[in-house]
Amino acid sequence: MLTVRSPWSGELVASISTASAADVSRAVSAAEDAFLDWRETPKSRRVAILTAFAALLDEHARELAVLQVRENGKALNVRSAEGYGEHLRYYAHLLQMPSGYVVDPPTGSARVHTERVPVGVVACLTPWNSPINLLLWKLGPAIAVGNTVVVKPSEITPLSTLRLAELATESGLPPGVLNVVSGDGAVGRALIEHPSVRRIAFTGSSATGERVAEAAARGLRPVSLELGGKSANVVFADADLDQAIRGASVGAFGAGGQACMAGSRVLVENSAYDKVLQGLVAAADAIRLGNPLEPSTDMGPVATAAQLEKIETMVDRAVADGAVVAAGGVRERVAGLPDGLFYRPTVLTNVTADSQIFQEEVFGPVTCVIPFADEDEAVRLANSTRYGLAAGVWTTDRGRSDRVASRLIAGTVWVNTYRKLAYNVPFGGMGMSGLGRENGPGCLDEFSEQKAVWVDLAPDVRDAPRPR
Secondary structure, eight states, X not given: OEEEEOTTTOOEEEEEOOOOHHHHHHHHHHHHHHXXXXXXXXXHHHHHHHHHHHHHHHHTHHHHHHHHHHHHOOOOOHHHHTTHHHHHHHHHHHHTSOOOOEEOOTTSSEEEEEEEEEOSEEXXXXXXXXXXXXXXXXXXXXXXTTOEEEEEOXXXXXXXXXXXXXXXXXXXXXXXXXXXXXXXXXXXXXXXXXTTEEEEEEESOHXXXXXXXXXXXXXXXXXXXXXXXXXXXXXXXXSOHHHHHHHHHHHHXXXXXXXXXOOOEEEEEGGGHHHHHHHHHHHHHHOXXXXXXXXXXXXXXXXXXXXXXXXXXXXXXXXXXXXXXXXXXXXXXXXXXXXXXXXXXXXXXXXXXXXXXXXXXXXXXXXXXXXXXXXXXXXXXXXXXXXXXXEEEEOSOHHHHHHHHHHSOOSEEEESOOSOOOTXXXXXXXXXXXXXXXXXXXXXXXXXXXXXXXXXXXXXXXXXXXXO
């Protein structure tokens, strides 16, 4: 049995059943059976269902937002939830675009056209920090092209996914096209190791991503992995420093730092270092922690006790290694919420590039501020981790922004902004931040395979030309 508890009050939110290995097999079988009909469903019908699904997501935006908050404690953001439907409408739009092309082979006696075909049953494994958004990035394109899906949400946030599945059924999605199995890592392993799963889409930690990739290699199944990050915000002295401070604060502390793209390293040119540091400390100290459902709250709790302990341990180790706490660095007791899992937004200085806190993802409201001398050192520091998910560049020099952005090892680079995402812009990482891309015009290709169809125009069957 899975129990979901409020991370700010400790109260029981819900208890739900844990799937067994037999349940996983039944879900995959249901998806296999549904695939035979769903892949043949006309595109126009799939577009209509996706559009109806999008409308229901818009209608239930606040409900879904509140449900996620009750699970993971991130401060309520209904505005973000109102964008759920936009994702599905975009995939419906892409589905109506031409997906193949005609080729003239060198023989001259045949015509060839290409087409995209669905792969079959897709396994989607999603994390607890943004369960619905990160599911829609996978689910939308997967079902649009004719696949069927089995989802394994994080055991911390299963409720929002289950509610989304109910809305999918209401929208007219046929039985078996979307299936949900709830449980811990054992359920996830049973799903990705099932021989009938033909593609895997995973978002989570890099360590787990490696294990998913190993499982996908058995059976030569394609996999997309959106993994961790240790993203750098690079601030040059010629930047609008007030804007850079605000952007770096949002990058580090937005969503409580519980985001793969969190700007957990702020690299600052020497002459601007003191001002940026002071601004970040002031911003961290001003953040109001509390009940994430209340409008006055800037930051909610950490999602789990285990994650809170990890954050504490990493900060304590950084201090033991010589780092200095400029802001935060402690748990916070919030009035009226004695069992809340709150941690003060934290700014660290005197951090070395070889330290754990510089190299490894914290997944909490913690950032390091590090000085640099010039452009080359900034790029070297930014690229000196094994991750490559995102980065920010702050400068008023257009030539510099272009140079630095092209040199940074990151799947996304923001210039004079941070944390901007859109359903029509590809997102994904390099290095240990993952494989593949989600969103953008190529997202349907990630969940389909290309097929070439030859039509011989010659009146008689002939042998294929021999290679020279």
